[in-house]
Amino acid sequence: xxSKLLQPTDFASTDTVSLARELVGKHLxxxxxxxxxxxxxxxxxxxxxxxxxxxxxxxKGRTARTEVMFGPPGHWYVYLVYGMHEMLNLVTGPVDYPxxxxxxxTSEISGPGRLSKRLGIDRRxxxxxxxxxxxxxxxDRGTSFADHEIEATPRIGIDYAGPDWSQRPYRFVAKKAAIxxxxxxxxx
DNA sequence: GGGAGGATGGAT
DNA sequence: TCCATCCTCCCA
Numbered sequence: 558x559x560s561k562l563l564q565p566t567d568f569a570s571t572d573t574v575s576l577a578r579e580l581v582g583k584h585l586x587x588x589x590x591x592x593x594x595x596x597x598x599x600x601x602x603x604x605x606x607x608x609x610x611x612x613x614x615x616x617k618g619r620t621a622r623t624e625v626m627f628g629p630p631g632h633w634y635v636y637l638v639y640g641m642h643e644m645l646n647l648v649t650g651p652v653d654y655p656x657x658x659x660x661x662x663t664s665e666i667s668g669p670g671r672l673s674k675r676l677g678i679d680r681r682x683x684x685x686x687x688x689x690x691x692x693x694x695x696x697d698r699g700t701s702f703a704d705h706e707i708e709a710t711p712r713i714g715i716d717y718a719g720p721d722w723s724q725r726p727y728r729f730v731a732k733k734a735a736i737x738x739x740x741x742x743x744x745x
Numbered sequence: 746g747g748g749a750g751g752a753t754g755g756a757t
Numbered sequence: 758t759c760c761a762t763c764c765t766c767c768c769a
Contacts, residue, residue, distance in 0.1 A: 603752070612752070614765095622765060640762030642753050659752060670753045714752055 560584075561697040562689035565631020568649045573656040576649050577604035578729050580658055581707055582700045582739075587676050589692040595676065597663035598700055598739055600731040603712045605646070606656050612718035612727075615655030625684050626655040633693065635673070635683040642670030643679045647687055647695075661713075661728075664736050700742075706735035 563583065570576055580602045587595045605613035614636075615623045625634045626648055634646040634657050646657040661669045666676075673679065678693065687694050709726035716723050731739075 605752075614752080617766080620766075636752090637762095637764055638751060639753050639760095640751085640764065644752060646752085661752085668754065712752070717751085 559699060563631075563687075563695040563697060565629065565686050565688055568630040568647060568687075569651055571607075571650045571654055571656070573604045573606040573649050573658065574727055577602045577658045577727065578707065578709075580647070580660070580695075581729050581731055582702045584696040584698050584700070585660065585663060585676075586694050586696055587678075587692065588694075589677070596696070596698075597665050598736075598743075599660055599662070600664050600736055601660075601662035602729050603659040603661060604656070604727040605659065606727070607650070608655055610656075610718075611722045612712060612715035613655065613657075619655075623655060626657050627653055628684070631687045633682045633685050633687055635678065635680050637680065638670075643673040644669050645673050645678050645682075662730075664740055700739055702731050702735055702739075706732050708732060 568576055580599055583599050584596045585599055608616055610616055615626045619627055622636060625632060629652050630649050632648045634648050635643055638644055645660045648657050650656040659669060666672045682693060685691060708730045710728045711724050712728045
Protein backbone atom coordinates (compact mmCIF):
# COMPACT_ATOMS: atom_id res chain seq x y z
CA UNK A 558 0.00 0.00 0.00
CA UNK A 559 1.21 3.49 -0.77
CA SER A 560 2.18 5.64 2.16
CA LYS A 561 2.46 9.37 2.08
CA LEU A 562 4.75 10.93 4.67
CA LEU A 563 3.08 13.97 6.16
CA GLN A 564 5.20 17.10 6.55
CA PRO A 565 4.86 19.91 9.12
CA THR A 566 3.77 22.26 6.32
CA ASP A 567 0.76 20.03 5.66
CA PHE A 568 -0.78 21.55 8.80
CA ALA A 569 -0.39 25.23 7.97
CA SER A 570 -4.08 25.86 7.41
CA THR A 571 -5.97 28.03 9.89
CA ASP A 572 -8.96 25.74 9.40
CA THR A 573 -8.13 23.76 12.52
CA VAL A 574 -11.48 22.02 12.63
CA SER A 575 -11.12 20.59 9.12
CA LEU A 576 -7.57 19.50 9.88
CA ALA A 577 -8.80 17.69 12.99
CA ARG A 578 -11.39 15.86 10.93
CA GLU A 579 -8.81 14.93 8.31
CA LEU A 580 -6.36 13.65 10.92
CA VAL A 581 -8.78 10.84 11.76
CA GLY A 582 -7.62 7.91 9.63
CA LYS A 583 -3.99 9.01 9.44
CA HIS A 584 -1.30 6.85 11.02
CA LEU A 585 0.67 7.86 14.09
CA UNK A 586 4.12 6.31 13.68
CA UNK A 587 6.61 5.85 16.53
CA UNK A 588 10.08 4.73 15.54
CA UNK A 589 12.12 5.19 18.68
CA UNK A 590 13.96 2.15 20.06
CA UNK A 591 11.87 1.73 23.18
CA UNK A 592 8.85 0.82 21.12
CA UNK A 593 10.63 -0.41 18.00
CA UNK A 594 8.22 0.68 15.30
CA UNK A 595 4.56 1.20 16.02
CA UNK A 596 2.00 2.55 13.57
CA UNK A 597 -1.61 3.03 14.62
CA UNK A 598 -4.62 4.64 12.99
CA UNK A 599 -5.83 7.81 14.69
CA UNK A 600 -9.50 7.40 15.55
CA UNK A 601 -10.32 10.43 17.70
CA UNK A 602 -9.21 14.07 17.69
CA UNK A 603 -10.23 17.45 19.03
CA UNK A 604 -9.62 20.90 17.55
CA UNK A 605 -8.42 23.77 19.73
CA UNK A 606 -8.77 26.72 17.46
CA UNK A 607 -7.04 30.00 18.09
CA UNK A 608 -7.07 32.79 20.68
CA UNK A 609 -10.86 33.21 20.62
CA UNK A 610 -11.50 29.58 21.57
CA UNK A 611 -11.97 29.69 25.34
CA UNK A 612 -11.16 25.99 25.60
CA UNK A 613 -7.80 26.52 23.93
CA UNK A 614 -4.93 27.10 26.37
CA UNK A 615 -3.69 29.93 24.17
CA UNK A 616 -6.87 31.93 24.77
CA LYS A 617 -5.35 32.99 28.10
CA GLY A 618 -2.40 34.50 26.33
CA ARG A 619 1.10 33.65 25.35
CA THR A 620 2.95 31.88 28.17
CA ALA A 621 5.91 29.56 28.52
CA ARG A 622 3.61 26.58 28.27
CA THR A 623 1.58 27.73 25.28
CA GLU A 624 4.53 29.15 23.36
CA VAL A 625 4.74 26.07 21.14
CA MET A 626 1.18 26.64 19.92
CA PHE A 627 2.21 30.07 18.63
CA GLY A 628 5.06 28.53 16.68
CA PRO A 629 5.12 26.89 13.25
CA PRO A 630 2.69 24.09 12.34
CA GLY A 631 3.47 20.41 12.48
CA HIS A 632 5.17 20.47 15.85
CA TRP A 633 4.19 18.51 18.95
CA TYR A 634 2.59 20.27 21.91
CA VAL A 635 2.74 17.99 24.94
CA TYR A 636 1.59 19.08 28.37
CA LEU A 637 0.60 17.51 31.68
CA VAL A 638 -2.99 17.56 32.87
CA TYR A 639 -4.42 16.63 36.27
CA GLY A 640 -0.88 16.15 37.50
CA MET A 641 -0.44 12.81 35.76
CA HIS A 642 -1.52 12.58 32.14
CA GLU A 643 0.58 13.74 29.19
CA MET A 644 -1.57 15.08 26.33
CA LEU A 645 -0.30 14.75 22.77
CA ASN A 646 -1.25 17.61 20.45
CA LEU A 647 -0.22 18.64 16.96
CA VAL A 648 0.27 22.38 16.42
CA THR A 649 -1.57 23.75 13.40
CA GLY A 650 -1.82 27.05 11.54
CA PRO A 651 0.91 29.54 10.67
CA VAL A 652 3.29 31.20 13.13
CA ASP A 653 1.42 33.40 15.63
CA TYR A 654 -1.86 31.56 15.06
CA PRO A 655 -2.21 29.47 18.24
CA UNK A 656 -4.08 26.27 17.47
CA UNK A 657 -3.61 22.57 17.98
CA UNK A 658 -5.25 19.19 17.56
CA UNK A 659 -5.45 16.85 20.54
CA UNK A 660 -4.92 13.24 19.50
CA UNK A 661 -7.28 11.38 21.82
CA UNK A 662 -7.21 7.80 20.57
CA THR A 663 -5.98 5.29 18.02
CA SER A 664 -7.54 2.07 16.82
CA GLU A 665 -5.70 0.27 19.62
CA ILE A 666 -5.65 2.76 22.48
CA SER A 667 -8.61 4.61 23.98
CA GLY A 668 -8.01 7.84 25.88
CA PRO A 669 -5.38 10.55 25.48
CA GLY A 670 -3.67 9.75 28.78
CA ARG A 671 -3.32 6.08 27.97
CA LEU A 672 -2.16 6.83 24.45
CA SER A 673 0.88 8.80 25.54
CA LYS A 674 1.68 6.39 28.32
CA ARG A 675 1.56 3.34 26.08
CA LEU A 676 3.67 4.98 23.41
CA GLY A 677 6.16 6.47 25.83
CA ILE A 678 5.31 10.04 24.93
CA ASP A 679 5.92 12.79 27.46
CA ARG A 680 6.94 16.44 27.62
CA ARG A 681 10.34 15.65 26.14
CA UNK A 682 8.50 15.67 22.83
CA UNK A 683 7.14 19.17 23.40
CA UNK A 684 8.25 21.50 20.63
CA UNK A 685 9.71 18.79 18.41
CA UNK A 686 8.73 18.75 14.73
CA UNK A 687 6.37 16.02 13.56
CA UNK A 688 8.65 15.40 10.59
CA UNK A 689 9.12 12.02 8.87
CA UNK A 690 12.79 11.97 9.86
CA UNK A 691 11.95 12.14 13.55
CA UNK A 692 10.90 9.54 16.11
CA UNK A 693 7.25 10.46 16.08
CA UNK A 694 5.50 11.41 12.86
CA UNK A 695 2.38 11.03 10.76
CA UNK A 696 1.63 9.10 7.59
CA ASP A 697 -1.28 8.77 5.23
CA ARG A 698 -1.44 5.08 4.46
CA GLY A 699 -4.60 5.31 2.45
CA THR A 700 -7.04 4.67 5.25
CA SER A 701 -10.15 6.77 4.88
CA PHE A 702 -13.35 7.19 6.79
CA ALA A 703 -16.54 8.28 5.07
CA ASP A 704 -18.31 11.27 6.57
CA HIS A 705 -21.04 9.05 7.99
CA GLU A 706 -18.39 6.96 9.75
CA ILE A 707 -17.18 9.90 11.82
CA GLU A 708 -19.19 11.52 14.55
CA ALA A 709 -18.72 15.17 15.48
CA THR A 710 -19.42 15.92 19.15
CA PRO A 711 -18.58 18.56 21.77
CA ARG A 712 -15.10 18.34 23.27
CA ILE A 713 -14.43 16.51 26.52
CA GLY A 714 -13.81 18.17 29.87
CA ILE A 715 -14.01 21.82 28.84
CA ASP A 716 -17.32 22.97 30.30
CA TYR A 717 -15.47 25.93 31.82
CA ALA A 718 -15.20 27.38 28.29
CA GLY A 719 -18.82 28.55 28.39
CA PRO A 720 -21.92 27.42 26.47
CA ASP A 721 -20.77 28.59 23.04
CA TRP A 722 -17.34 27.04 22.90
CA SER A 723 -18.00 23.98 25.02
CA GLN A 724 -20.85 22.87 22.77
CA ARG A 725 -19.17 23.28 19.41
CA PRO A 726 -18.71 19.96 17.55
CA TYR A 727 -14.93 20.12 17.51
CA ARG A 728 -14.39 16.49 18.52
CA PHE A 729 -14.19 13.83 15.81
CA VAL A 730 -14.65 10.18 16.63
CA ALA A 731 -14.61 7.26 14.21
CA LYS A 732 -17.52 4.91 14.86
CA LYS A 733 -16.75 1.50 16.25
CA ALA A 734 -17.92 -0.38 13.17
CA ALA A 735 -15.75 1.80 10.95
CA ILE A 736 -12.69 1.16 13.12
CA UNK A 737 -13.33 -2.57 12.87
CA UNK A 738 -13.63 -2.30 9.11
CA UNK A 739 -10.30 -0.51 8.90
CA UNK A 740 -8.68 -3.10 11.16
CA UNK A 741 -9.98 -5.89 8.92
CA UNK A 742 -8.58 -4.16 5.83
CA UNK A 743 -5.18 -3.88 7.49
CA UNK A 744 -5.00 -7.64 8.01
CA UNK A 745 -5.47 -8.49 4.39
C1' DG B 746 5.29 32.31 48.01
C1' DG B 747 0.46 30.51 48.18
C1' DG B 748 -3.56 28.48 46.24
C1' DA B 749 -7.08 27.12 42.91
C1' DG B 750 -8.13 24.43 39.17
C1' DG B 751 -7.33 21.43 35.25
C1' DA B 752 -8.10 19.06 27.25
C1' DT B 753 -8.01 11.99 32.66
C1' DG B 754 -8.60 7.50 34.15
C1' DG B 755 -9.11 3.93 37.45
C1' DA B 756 -11.13 2.50 41.65
C1' DT B 757 -15.28 2.64 44.63
C1' DT C 758 -18.75 9.64 42.72
C1' DC C 759 -14.24 10.13 44.31
C1' DC C 760 -9.58 11.25 43.98
C1' DA C 761 -4.54 10.67 42.83
C1' DT C 762 -1.00 14.19 41.76
C1' DC C 763 1.58 18.29 40.06
C1' DC C 764 2.01 21.84 36.72
C1' DT C 765 0.42 26.44 35.30
C1' DC C 766 -1.02 30.72 36.19
C1' DC C 767 -2.86 34.37 38.93
C1' DC C 768 -2.64 37.10 42.96
C1' DA C 769 -0.33 39.09 46.77
